[in-house]
Amino acid sequence: MVGTLVNKNDALLVVIGATLACLALVLYVPFLQELFQVSAPTGHALATAAGGAFVAMVIFEILKAVGQIGKKEQARADW
């Protein structure tokens, strides 16, 4: 995450915006709610979803860090 945020990626904000907009449409537009068979989540439910995603992100970062260490060791062994 840090790497992605530090390195300028012009597409990142657009992608986040577009994804959140699509999600909002599905969750809050009645016609789409019906099609997707969902009901608009409460604030608590939204916080749960965001919390779940945040936990996922933290775990991904830990996995990435572990992967980087492995990669570095592999690179050192290759050289």
Next chain:
Amino acid sequence: MAHVREVEDEYRGLSDAEVAVLRSKEGYNEIPAEKKRTLLDIAIETMREPTFALLLLGAVVYIVIGDMEGAALMLVFVAVVIGISIYQEIKVERALEALQDLSSPRARVIRNGKQIVVPGRDVVRGDILILSEGDRVPADVVILSCSNFMVDESLLTGEAVPVRKSTWDGKTGVERPGGEDLPFAYSSTLVSQGHAVARVLAIGTATEVGKIGKALEKIKPEPTELQKETDKLVKLYSAIGAIACIAVVVILGFGHGRWMDGFVLGLSLAMALVPYEFLVVLAGFLALGAWRMSKHNVLTRRMNAIQNLGASTVLCSDKTGTLTQNKMTLEKIWTNGKTYSLNEGKLAEAAHETLEYAVLASQKEPFDPMERAIKDSGLAKLSGTEHIHVDWDLVREYTLSRNLLALSHVWRAPNGKEYLIAAKGAPEAIFDLCHLKKGETEKLMNEVTALSSEGFRVLGVAHGHFSSKKLPESQHDFEFEFEGLIALDDPVRPEVAGSVRECYDAGMRVIMITGDYPGTASVVAKKAGFFACDDIITGAELDTMDDERLRERIKTVSVFARVVPEQKLRIVEALKANGEVVVMTGDGVNDAPALKAAAVGIAMGGRGTEVARESSALVLTDDNFTSIVRAVRMGRRIYDNIKKAMGYIISVHMPIAGISLLPVLFDWPIALYPVHIAFLELIIDPVCSVVFEAESEEKNIMKRKPRRQNEPLFDRATLVMSTVRGLVLLGIIAFVYSSALAAGASEQSARGVMFATLVLGNLALVF
């Protein structure tokens, strides 16, 4: 043949207005290629994709269960898939066409009295063309003047031996191809020797090649290794999806009597397992990568090159113009045992004649940087002396040939009774022309070695006289007298040393292949920052080595000198036999086999021949070594980003497939319907994967070893990491879904919060 300026004076060519009128009347100079794919063709191709079939099946299931709105939405997705596919295909095709146009054959024409280079398709009838060795003739032409002009017409006649051409006598009518001494040359044939000025008689379908409808082979967008590997994986997952779908239907249908749930869940699972995005991402990333590379002076002719660039282990480069600036200056003249510097004010009288004949052996208005340097020095040092001959007539040129690396110009002074011949070329060739004795040659070779060890390019100069009326066919038939040696300097491009360093840091070897002397090559290699510049293999040594010995020696040698283009192929083959992935540069006709044999053949766009361009995978528009290194860097970045995007897609499919399957195992309400999966796979995932295309390069991109060429895109580490990340996300959304259900939330509410977690988790995977 006349000189460039004379050609421009003699032939004004067409004006821009005339060209515009002719083009509007007769169109572009092109032979209609194979039928272009229509929108319908693309749509039909898309319908053959498994994703399309699954969406359609989804719509049918919705109709069966009576959910017409769901069915309508699935049909909307069907339309979206077709729309996206058509848009993407058109975009990729356009990008490839634009690149092909940029790297397609060019033509040197005279228009408005000026010589310009235009794309071959822009040539119109009446254009004056200048044709040189290695050019593809862009249209049917009549030859107005020529020198040693030979053309390979095998494409039209099947005759493999090039045929000699002659100058048009002003009367002969147009003839069909075939036979010697015709004053016509035909579209798509190849100039194998000499040069000519010609007028265009016919273009496009009116040409001989157009009449038989035999267009030159166009590069087809052949599938890359990456695409083949991905295609295989998509097929494998499609099969797994089909089996899983059947299994779910059978278990729920026969086991629990829930047939309809079985169909819905089975279909959802199949959709979740087919990684449709793989192919979209790959095609898009490669096309966009080629477009990005074109912004950095590298045109992609074959997509496989992008993949191979990141795996390249050896970079074989020409010297002149690639490592050096190709901006020559004449530095020294050696004659009669003494060396004279041209940087010390007035040139000593003793060196005047050598410079005079060097000027006479060059074009009056030269293009070649070496000849330009000679002419500039001549004007600076000889003006006001009797050694400048503006009123002399050039009677004939004897051009360089593979057998004799020397050229001669035959001149006649006004009222002169005999011809004067000036020759210049490779010192050995000039010694040969002068019939020097062995002892003399050895002494002179010592001087050549001394000058070349200072990094100079060394040429020999000679002159002769001829009094018979009929000039001989060969330069060997003149009596030449040796004049002296001239030494030219061609500075190394200032940025090259940094780029060579970058290659070494990136675990790549750099090899210089040059026709110059070992001494010159060694000095240039040192200035360019090469390792091991003193261990050199010459062309002559190369000829004496068997393949095994060459394979052994090539492991440590980085400089090849006095090498002819034909020997490049042996160098490439030896490197390949050692397991290297070779990037090779080239510009001449004879470089074509080596360019084809290399993993990445790179042609020089500026000075390269059409044949070299046609044989290459990449074309450099600025002929600069640094651009090659930049291309390697970009190739690595594109591959990295494809890998990251693929990893993301694998990860994201895990929770989608998993959460589709869990309700079967735990008797939960259906979590994802086909409509959710279509929404995720067709909208959310492709949108999110855009981030990876725009991802900047990794910090250590040129500090790590080249990728193994046979390294799979989906290696174990990538698959494991992606799977673990996918399982983590699956665990979280399963927990959210089950907790919501356990807390008494309605099915819709539980699905809503689970779906929101899944989409936000998707974003988490992007970081």
